[in-house]
Amino acid sequence: MGVWLGYPLADPIVGLLIALAILVIVWKSGKTVFTRLLDGVEPGVIEEIRTAAGHVEGVAEVTEVRARRSGHELQAEVNVAVSPELSVSEGHEISRRVSHLLSHRLHSLRGAVVHVDPAQQAGEAHHRIPAHSHDGLPTHAH
Numbered sequence: 001m002g003v004w005l006g007y008p009l010a011d012p013i014v015g016l017l018i019a020l021a022i023l024v025i026v027w028k029s030g031k032t033v034f035t036r037l038l039d040g041v042e043p044g045v046i047e048e049i050r051t052a053a054g055h056v057e058g059v060a061e062v063t064e065v066r067a068r069r070s071g072h073e074l075q076a077e078v079n080v081a082v083s084p085e086l087s088v089s090e091g092h093e094i095s096r097r098v099s100h101l102l103s104h105r106l107h108s109l110r111g112a113v114v115h116v117d118p119a120q121q122a123g124e125a126h127h128r129i130p131a132h133s134h135d136g137l138p139t140h141a142h
Contacts, residue, residue: 041067041074045106052105053078053114058086058094063123073110076102080114081122091116 046065053062064079082091095114102112
């Protein structure tokens with residue numbers, strides 16, 4: 001069309017712009033597909049889980065959040081810190097409320113494992129077993 005109107009470079013330039021637009025669309029779609037193939041989640045999902053769990057009454061801190069896709073479903077693991085003065089039943093109730101709220105906020109969520117820690121010992125660092133030995137065997141960690 002551009003050649004017909006007297007602009008011989010118009011058609012190749014338009015063709016390159018269309019090819020560039022197609023490449024951008026393929027790149028974005030490919031990233032989404034490969035993220036899903038590797039059980040990844042969209043960038044905002046982790047922060048959405050962290051924010052929602054942090055708004056549940058009784059949650060002092062959200063220390064870790066992990067999420068993964070399995071097909072169209074989302075699975076999450078959340079570590080929350082609560083007051084150490086709470087009973088096991090009260091901690092369990094907070095865990096249940098976190099899980100319930102997450103199921104309402106994230107419609108593709110099919111399961112959330114909520115781990116409750118006392119506030120002073122919250123996070124994965126408090127669950128690690130330090131290096132040690134067994135009856136003279138080499139020192140190791142679990």
